[in-house]
Amino acid sequence: xxxxxxxxxxMVMVVVTVVAQTQVSEAxxxxxxxxxxxxxxxxxxxxxxxxxxxxxxxxxxxxxxEEKYSYRVDVVAVGTGRALQHGRDGDADVLMVHAKxxxxxxxxxxxxxxxxxxxxxxxxxxxxxxxxANIKGTTxxxxxxxTIAEEEATFxxxxxxSGTNKKELGIWEEAGIDPSxxxxxxxxxxxxxSITIADQKDAYILSDRGTYIAFxxxxxxxxVSEGDEVFYNLYGVIAVNSDKxxxxxxxxxxxxxxxxxxxxxxxxxxxxxxxxERLFNPLKL
Amino acid sequence: xDYILEGLSAALRLLFNLNPEIxxxxxxxxxxxxxxxxxxxxxxxxxxxVVAHYDFQGKGIIITILNTLLxxxxxxxxxxxxxxxxxxxxxGNLELLYTPLGIIMGQTILALPIVVTLSLNVIKxxxxxxxxxxxxxxxxxxxxxxxxxxxxRFGILGAVITxxxxxxxxxxxxxxxxxxxxxxxxxxxTAIAMETSKGEFGFGLALGIILMTIALAINLVLxxxxxxxx
Numbered sequence: 001x002x003x004x005x006x007x008x009x010x011m012v013m014v015v016v017t018v019v020a021q022t023q024v025s026e027a028x029x030x031x032x033x034x035x036x037x038x039x040x041x042x043x044x045x046x047x048x049x050x051x052x053x054x055x056x057x058x059x060x061x062x063x064x065x066e067e068k069y070s071y072r073v074d075v076v077a078v079g080t081g082r083a084l085q086h087g088r089d090g091d092a093d094v095l096m097v098h099a100k101x102x103x104x105x106x107x108x109x110x111x112x113x114x115x116x117x118x119x120x121x122x123x124x125x126x127x128x129x130x131x132x133a134n135i136k137g138t139t140x141x142x143x144x145x146x147t148i149a150e151e152e153a154t155f156x157x158x159x160x161x162s163g164t165n166k167k168e169l170g171i172w173e174e175a176g177i178d179p180s181x182x183x184x185x186x187x188x189x190x191x192x193x194s195i196t197i198a199d200q201k202d203a204y205i206l207s208d209r210g211t212y213i214a215f216x217x218x219x220x221x222x223x224v225s226e227g228d229e230v231f232y233n234l235y236g237v238i239a240v241n242s243d244k245x246x247x248x249x250x251x252x253x254x255x256x257x258x259x260x261x262x263x264x265x266x267x268x269x270x271x272x273x274x275x276x277e278r279l280f281n282p283l284k285l
Numbered sequence: 286x287d288y289i290l291e292g293l294s295a296a297l298r299l300l301f302n303l304n305p306e307i308x309x310x311x312x313x314x315x316x317x318x319x320x321x322x323x324x325x326x327x328x329x330x331x332x333x334x335v336v337a338h339y340d341f342q343g344k345g346i347i348i349t350i351l352n353t354l355l356x357x358x359x360x361x362x363x364x365x366x367x368x369x370x371x372x373x374x375x376x377g378n379l380e381l382l383y384t385p386l387g388i389i390m391g392q393t394i395l396a397l398p399i400v401v402t403l404s405l406n407v408i409k410x411x412x413x414x415x416x417x418x419x420x421x422x423x424x425x426x427x428x429x430x431x432x433x434x435x436x437x438r439f440g441i442l443g444a445v446i447t448x449x450x451x452x453x454x455x456x457x458x459x460x461x462x463x464x465x466x467x468x469x470x471x472x473x474x475t476a477i478a479m480e481t482s483k484g485e486f487g488f489g490l491a492l493g494i495i496l497m498t499i500a501l502a503i504n505l506v507l508x509x510x511x512x513x514x515x
Contacts (some may be wrong), residue, residue: 008510009442009507009510010323012506013319013322013323014323016315016316016319017315017316017319017320017323045383050482054479054482054483074383074464074466074469075466075467076383076464076465076466077465077479089371089372089373090372090373091371091372091373091382091383189482190482191482192481192482192483192484193481193482195484196484214483214484215484218484218486245372247372247378247380
C-alpha cells in the first residue's frame with residue numbers, strides 16, 4: 001500500500017512539471033527545456049553588459065527587431081570581459097559591449113567582424129556628500145583620481161574586468177598611480193551592487209551615468225566629478241566571426257547590427273529616458 | 286525597514302495580480318527544480334541502496350567522496366557544467382547552454398549526492414536490525430527487502446525534500462548555465478539576483494517571498510506523503 005503512495009508522489013511530481021510547462025507556453029516540453037518556444041524563430045544570443053540590460057533600453061530596442069525579422073533575441077547580461085570571452089568561445093552570436101581597445105583587439109584577432117559604434121554616454125565619479133578628498137566640481141578626472149589616492153579616501157573598484165573596471169584602471173594608469181592599500185577596495189561585483197557598497201562605506205566610485213540615475217533615489221552618494229573627455233563611454237556592437245565558429249547565428253547577428261544602426265533603432269535610443277533623463281546618445285543619427 | 290514593507294506589499298500585489306511574467310518565472314523555477322529532483326531521486330535512491338547494501342572494496346572512500354560532494358558550491362558545479370556544454374566543450378554540439386535543460390543537468394548533479402548520502406544513511410541505519418529480525422521471524426530474503434523499503438521510505442522522502450530545497454534555492458548555477466534570459470531561463474532566484482543588482486530591493490524581496498511560499502507549499506505536499514502514517 002505504501003509503495004502506492006510513493007508512486008502517487010512520483011506521478012504528482014511529473015504532473016506538476018508538465019502542468020507548469022503548459023502554463024509557461026504552448027510549445028512542447030522538450031522545446032521549452034531546450035530553450036525554444038516552439039515557434040519558427042531562430043535564436044540569437046546577445047551577450048552584453050549588465051548596465052545596458054539593467055537600464056531597460058534593450059526591452060525597448062529588441063521587440064521592434066523581433067517583429068521585423070524571425071529571430072528571438074536572448075539577452076545574456078554579463079560584464080564586458082565575460083561577454084568578449086563568450087564571443088571567443090562561440091557561446092554568443094553578437095556582442096554589445098563598452099571597452100573600445102579590447103573590442104578592437106577582439107576584431108584584430110579574428111574573433112569578431114563588422115564592429116559598429118552605436119551609442120555613447122559617460123562615466124561619473126560618485127562620492128559621499130561630505131567629500132573627504134575635496135574633489136567636488138573637479139572636471140579633471142586624473143586630478144580627481146590623484147587626490148583620492150593622496151588622501152587615501154576609500155575608493156570602491158568593480159575589480160571584475162568589466163568595461164567600467166577597464167575604464168577605471170585605464171584612468172589610474174594615465175594618472176600614473178598603482179592603486180593599492182586599504183583605501184582601495186575591489187568588490188568583484190556588478191555596478192549596482194558596487195554602488196550600494198560604496199554608499200554604505202561612504203566611498204568614491206566610478207559609475208556609468210545610467211546606473212547612477214537608476215540608483216540616485218536609493219543612495220546618499222552624489223556626482224563629484226563629471227565632464228572629462230576620458231569619461232566618454234562608447235558602446236560597440238560586434239558579430240562573432242562564423243569562420244571561427246560555424247555554429248553561430250551569423251546572419252542574425254548581421255541583421256541585428258544593421259538594425260541597431262538604422263534610423264528606427266537610433267531614434268529609440270535617443271528617446272529612451274529614465275527619470276526624465278536620456279541615458280544613451282545615438283551615434284548614427 | 287522601508288525595503289521590508291515595500292517587499293511585503295509588492296509580494297502581495299504580485300501574487301494577487303498574477304503578473305504573467307512573474308507567473309512564468311515561478312512556473313519555470315518549479316518545472317526545472319522538480320525535474321532535476323526527480324531525475325536525481327530516480328538515480329540516487331537505487332545508488333544509495335547499492336552502496337549501503339553491498340560490501341565492496343573502496344566503499345569507505347566512495348562514502349567520503351559523496352559526503353564531500355555535499356559541500357560542492359553551486360557556482361563550481363555551474364562552472365563545470367558550463368565548460369562541458371559551452372561551444373568549446375565536449376558536449377558543445379548538443380546546444381544546451383542557456384537552456385532550461387542545461388540548468389536541470391546542473392541541478393541534478395547538485396541534488397544527486399544529497400539523495401545518495403541521505404538515503405544511504407537511513408538504509409544503513411535500519412538495514413541490519415530489520416533484515417535480521419525479519420529473517421529470524423522466518424521471512425524470505427525478498428520479503429525482508431520489501432520490509433526494509435517500507436521502513437526507510439520516509440527517511441528517503443526526507444532526502445528528496447532536502448535535495449529539492451537545495452535546487453530550488455540555488456542561484457549560482459542557474460545564473461551561469463541558464464544566463465538569466467528573460468522568458469527562457471529566468472528563474473525566481475536569478476530574477477532576485479538581477480533585481481538586487483538593479484537596486485530594486487523591494488521587488489527582489491517580493492520575489493523572495495513568492496519563492497518561500499512555493500517552497501512551503503511543496504514541503505507541505507511532501508510532508509503529507511511523509512507523515513501520512515502517523
